[in-house]
Amino acid sequence: MxxxxxxxxxxxxxxxxxxxxxxxxxxxxxTSLLQHVIQERPLLADLLTKAGLAPMLSADAPVTLLAPPEAELESIMQEQPERLRAILSNHILSGTYKEGDMKDGATLKTVGGTGITICRKTDHTLVNGVRIQQPDQQLKNGMLHGISGLIQM
Structure with a gap:
């Protein structure tokens, strides 16, 4: 050659x-939290969009999303946008929180303005009594935790 x-x-x-x-x-x-939710959790994406919270999940500011299971979300599908915003904004925290960062007895303020209480057990963490089942999914602009139900306020 x-x-x-x-x-x-x-x-x-x-x-x-x-x-x-x-x-x-x-x-x-x-991917961003919003991109991930759109791809993996379409019902959650629809409800967050209806509630006007989708832009927060695609912004650069870090957030932590406590994502309820689809079966629980089906129970709030018919809610009005204002009510959805009240419910779902209490599943979002400003900043990135890994499960290990959540200290027993701590109260974390949600973007909805309410406080949620952390309870650490030997093998799991509860947020207002709701178990974190799939913790610590790091995404471009924050953290996603799959939880066992809707957080009641």
Missing amino acids: KTHHKYTYIKYIVIVLIAVCTQHVQAQQP
Whole structure:
């Protein structure tokens, strides 16, 4: 193979490798809370949108979402937007909280303005008596915790 063709061939290989690596890195980038909820929890995404809370989950400011199961969300599907906002805003915390950051007895203020109480047990954490079942899903602009039910205020 001529030297010129050899270098051209190597340049093409390098270009292809860079393109593949760039796509892989882009695919590894975490999604926003809103993107994740839209992809994984469409009912929750619809209710958050109806409540006017979706922009908060796509903003740069970090938030923690305590996501109730779909079966629980079905019970509030018919609520008016104002009522949905009151319910769901009490499932969102300003800032990023891992389960381990939530100290026993602490009261955390939700974006809805109410306080939720943390109770740490040996093998799990309760938020106002609702168990965190799927903790610590880190996303681009915050944290998602799957919880066992709706948080009652």
